[in-house]
Amino acid sequence: MVIAACGTEIEYIMTCGQYCYPIDEAIAVDHMTLEAIALGLGTCWIGAFYEDQVKEILEIPDNIRVVAMLTLGYPAESPSARPRKDLEEVIVYEKWRV
Numbered sequence: 001m002v003i004a005a006c007g008t009e010i011e012y013i014m015t016c017g018q019y020c021y022p023i024d025e026a027i028a029v030d031h032m033t034l035e036a037i038a039l040g041l042g043t044c045w046i047g048a049f050y051e052d053q054v055k056e057i058l059e060i061p062d063n064i065r066v067v068a069m070l071t072l073g074y075p076a077e078s079p080s081a082r083p084r085k086d087l088e089e090v091i092v093y094e095k096w097r098v
């Protein structure tokens, strides 16, 4: 199956200046990926979709945004974990340093 994660409150901007809905949706979809793994399922986050076409197919109103698509199913493969960057490469402490 494919889940279309939609933002319904698309006007709200947090005091930090960021729109709330894409962040809410990202958190929600990320939790879905974790729960899927816990249930023995697999997922793939899909950003390569055309929102206008998804909205047309699913008859989603103009005032709703489709933030992400998530495939969900029983995985055909069990690939090993991919390599990760060292924390020192992705975290800076106290002040921004390049």
Ligand SMILES: Cc1cc2nc3c(=O)[nH]c(=O)nc-3n(C[C@H](O)[C@H](O)[C@H](O)COP(=O)(O)O)c2cc1C
Pocket: 044, 045, 046, 047, 048, 049, 082
């Ligand atoms: C914002 C976002 C969009 C993505 N869009 C796609 C996509 O359109 N098609 C696809 O096959 N995978 C997509 N992915 C999945 C990534 O290619 C990758 O499989 C996933 O992030 C796991 O990577 P990792 O093993 O480094 O954690 C997307 C991932 C993210 C976070």
